[in-house]
Amino acid sequence: MTNPLRWRHAGNGLLLVGILTVAGLVLHSAPDRDLQQSAIPVQGALGESASGRNIRATVHSVAVTESVTAGNGWAGTTPGIWVVADVTVEAVVDDQGATLGTAVLRIGDLVYTASTRPQTATVAGRGLATGIPLTGPLMFEVPADVVSSATSGSSTIELAVASDPRVDSLLVVPVDLAELPAQPAIEVDFPEWDAR
Amino acid sequence: MGRTVRAAGWLRQNRWALVIVAVLLPATLAITFSSAWQGYFNERPSRPVDVAVGETVEYADAGWRIEGTERFDSASLVGTERDLPSGTELLVVTVAVDPHAESEPGDAAACTARLEESGNAVTRSWAAVAANPVSLDGSGPEQKSCSTTATAPYSFEAEFVVPADAGRDGTLTLGVSVLAELPRYARFALD
Amino acid sequence: MTGPALQHTPRMPRARALFDRVPTRWLVASGSGILLAASAVFGGLNDAEPVEPPHLEVGEAHSGLEMDVTVNGGVLIDAFPEVNLIPDDGNRLFVVRATVENTTTAARRLSSTEPDPIQVDGVPEVAAGQAPTRILVIDDGSDLVVVQPGVPVELAFIWEIPADALAAGDTVAISVLDRVYIGEGELTYGGLYGDPAVSATVDLELTDVGAGVTE
Numbered sequence: 001m002t003n004p005l006r007w008r009h010a011g012n013g014l015l016l017v018g019i020l021t022v023a024g025l026v027l028h029s030a031p032d033r034d035l036q037q038s039a040i041p042v043q044g045a046l047g048e049s050a051s052g053r054n055i056r057a058t059v060h061s062v063a064v065t066e067s068v069t070a071g072n073g074w075a076g077t078t079p080g081i082w083v084v085a086d087v088t089v090e091a092v093v094d095d096q097g098a099t100l101g102t103a104v105l106r107i108g109d110l111v112y113t114a115s116t117r118p119q120t121a122t123v124a125g126r127g128l129a130t131g132i133p134l135t136g137p138l139m140f141e142v143p144a145d146v147v148s149s150a151t152s153g154s155s156t157i158e159l160a161v162a163s164d165p166r167v168d169s170l171l172v173v174p175v176d177l178a179e180l181p182a183q184p185a186i187e188v189d190f191p192e193w194d195a196r
Numbered sequence: 197m198g199r200t201v202r203a204a205g206w207l208r209q210n211r212w213a214l215v216i217v218a219v220l221l222p223a224t225l226a227i228t229f230s231s232a233w234q235g236y237f238n239e240r241p242s243r244p245v246d247v248a249v250g251e252t253v254e255y256a257d258a259g260w261r262i263e264g265t266e267r268f269d270s271a272s273l274v275g276t277e278r279d280l281p282s283g284t285e286l287l288v289v290t291v292a293v294d295p296h297a298e299s300e301p302g303d304a305a306a307c308t309a310r311l312e313e314s315g316n317a318v319t320r321s322w323a324a325v326a327a328n329p330v331s332l333d334g335s336g337p338e339q340k341s342c343s344t345t346a347t348a349p350y351s352f353e354a355e356f357v358v359p360a361d362a363g364r365d366g367t368l369t370l371g372v373s374v375l376a377e378l379p380r381y382a383r384f385a386l387d
Numbered sequence: 388m389t390g391p392a393l394q395h396t397p398r399m400p401r402a403r404a405l406f407d408r409v410p411t412r413w414l415v416a417s418g419s420g421i422l423l424a425a426s427a428v429f430g431g432l433n434d435a436e437p438v439e440p441p442h443l444e445v446g447e448a449h450s451g452l453e454m455d456v457t458v459n460g461g462v463l464i465d466a467f468p469e470v471n472l473i474p475d476d477g478n479r480l481f482v483v484r485a486t487v488e489n490t491t492t493a494a495r496r497l498s499s500t501e502p503d504p505i506q507v508d509g510v511p512e513v514a515a516g517q518a519p520t521r522i523l524v525i526d527d528g529s530d531l532v533v534v535q536p537g538v539p540v541e542l543a544f545i546w547e548i549p550a551d552a553l554a555a556g557d558t559v560a561i562s563v564l565d566r567v568y569i570g571e572g573e574l575t576y577g578g579l580y581g582d583p584a585v586s587a588t589v590d591l592e593l594t595d596v597g598a599g600v601t602e
């Protein structure tokens with residue numbers, strides 16, 4: 001082959017390798033389906049109000065107790081321990097299909113959903129009204145050894161409008177379960193609407 | 197070996213093909229996406245027919261007009277009767293409906309009424325009390341929504357539980373939508 | 388165009404020359420024959436023996452990939468009026484009590500529409516694999532059963548059966564099913580568990596509590 005032709009072929013080869021490398025990098029770093037559909041987290045703090053697209057909530061306090069009595073008289077037992085959170089939640093924009101569908105306590109890898117055993121005495125699963133806050137308890141059944149484990153210091157409570165929190169706001173409130181003493185029994189109030 | 201074609205010559209030789217691609221490519225994308233886009237918006241009330249205060253609108257084979265609007269706060273007589281949560285108000289809109297004589301009893305369609313507050317940073321909307329999670333005592337007005345059987349003119353009262361600051365910074369409108377007429381819906385200005 | 392025919396030079400070993408002369412189909416056939424003969428060591432073409440699921444006693448725990456299930460007992464009862472579960476006239480309720488513990492990392496929901504960890508066999512009028520009428524938490528009778536990871540909960544699996552289908556002392560075969568994690572849901576949110584397979588069996592002797600409501 002003549003010299004200039006050889007250089008052209010080498011140049012084409014390098015260009016091809018370059019294009020393939022760039023394509024590989026793009027494919028590797030493109031967001032996969034999980035990332036494309038993930039929930040949009042909104043960081044909150046205990047006692048402060050956090051606002052997402054259609055949900056605004058405040059987690060006022062969290063307690064760890066062996067038995068809890070709800071506002072409607074329900075007093076369920078559990079072989080584990082109860083983590084009870086007092087929350088105020090409202091819909092911001094639209095009440096069509098707005099319920100507290102996701103109320104989750106995440107301790108490390110483990111995901112606990114708020115118990116619906118108290119029926120209407122808990123805020124979990126209740127419908128939300130636009131601009132009118134609902135204040136009530138959320139109760140989580142958790143094994144006792146998980147609450148006293150090392151990872152419970154960095155647990156989070158996550159709240160969202162639908163039971164499928166993808167592609168919508170997810171309020172994330174960090175709580176420190178390790179520093180809460182285990183109380184023998186507490187009583188919680190029935191959920192109440194209050195827009196003052 | 198062939199002669200390399202210079203850039204300017206290639207562009208000139210293929211200019212018409214490039215022009216056609218430049219027109220067809222965006223057109224194809226637009227047509228492909230528009231059907232999904234329109235399908236989504238055609239299923240929900242998205243094209244309002246605005247009605248000023250006191251006017252009558254022809255919608256879904258009937259004439260609609262707002263007769264009056266009333267607001268009761270939680271401390272008033274009505275508020276305590278219905279057990280309104282504190283900080284909320286009960287908004288009652290009376291709508292007069294004149295079904296046209298052609299429709300037979302049972303032909304009229306059911307309607308959905310929603311209250312909307314626009315003009316603020318976020319647009320808020322509320323469903324009527326029957327569909328709202330806030331439950332009130334008492335039974336409220338007899339006719340809460342459109343009647344599917346009436347042939348003579350009648351009126352219904354749509355009730356909404358709203359926070360006390362609703363409408364303070366924005367304008368409240370009542371949207372009435374009938375399934376068969378979507379995406380058009382009647383939007384009434386409330387005074 | 389073909390090149391010059393392969394020349395066997397004196398330096399090529401004899402074995403190689405011989406190998407080149409053997410037709411390819413003889414090589415393929417003899418290779419397959421050797422593999423089949425080797426498979427005879429492992430059972431050859433016989434049917435594989437189906438593995439029998441282990442047989443458990445009442446009260447014995449069974450660990451599964453999705454849930455640990457312990458069957459505690461079975462009763463026949465008229466009705467559960469306190470949770471509004473009253474069968475039609477002429478029917479009674481057949482209840483299997485089991486303690487279920489979730490061994491995955493996320494809460495799982497049990498409902499009559501999803502394959503259950505417990506199935507009954509040999510009950511007249513109940514098709515094999517038919518879902519229970521209701522699943523209730525025994526502690527407070529609640530209907531929406533969500534099993535949290537690591538928290539065992541005693542459940543009642545209830546089937547509605549004709550009153551004369553079963554009597555006290557009858558034995559019913561219970562199958563405990565286990566499911567494996569298939570992947571993350573695409574249309575639904577959360578992990579998907581599927582492929583239910585019978586992983587244990589229990590023979591349950593029934594008692595009749597009439598209309599007793601001590602559960």
